[in-house]
């Protein structure tokens with residue numbers, strides 16, 4: 001399934017879209033939604049942490065973790081360390097982001113886990129955690145036997161990409177859900193904020209597409225450190 005084109009141009013697009021996506025979600029919550037807070041009497045500010053941490057943490061930093069083998073001309077061990085540390089950061093920020101959504105619900109007496117978004121969201125976090133722990137144990141410490149590593153690698157790649165695509169889809173549904181709530185409470189359907197939220201969601205999907213294009217393409221030529229060398 002590998003494309004025969006170099007990955008590097010795709011990885012530059014990933015970095016650029018990462019910055020753009022982070023800016024858009026921050027403009028949304030800070031400029032249009034009143035900011036973010038961990039403790040506040042205005043509980044919406046607690047919710048606002050959720051899209052910020054899910055996009056910048058799980059999706060953007062997670063995407064950068066996925067492409068680390070294709071985006072840099074570094075030693076295999078360095079790339080492996082980048083891959084696992086960036087994924088750990090993505091997972092931790094994702095867990096805090098989901099916790100913020102529960103905290104907002106609990107402090108506002110809103111039910112938990114009633115929506116498709118929340119069901120898929122919990123699934124994503126659990127699978128992401130399992131994937132990280134399995135990868136750590138088999139490929140890093142204590143490390144599996146050579147046959148187990150090579151047997152596990154294609155599964156690690158396939159399962160990891162599945163979880164990542166599910167995360168991008170879940171985030172897209174999250175924007176839709178929040179925007180629908182806001183529009184039902186009177187937000188203008190073609191107003192600046194509605195366009196910004198939809199545009200952030202579109203950018204999130206395009207970001208995911210470029211992460212997939214990057215991993216399906218060829219790493220730097222001098223790099224003998226692709227997946228097969230893990």
Ligand code: HEM
Pocket residue numbers: 050051054055058098101102103105111112113114115116117118119120121122124125166167168170171172173174175176177178
């Ligand atoms: C992959 C990224 C994401 C994951 C894993 C995720 C996960 C979750 C989970 C597990 C909940 C349930 C909280 C509860 O029941 O108390 C939730 C709630 C919510 N999320 Fe996300 N989320 C993600 C991204 C987003 C984004 C980008 C938005 C955009 C605003 C969003 C909007 C919402 C909304 C409105 C709720 C409250 C309503 C509901 O429970 O469905 N989510 N999310």
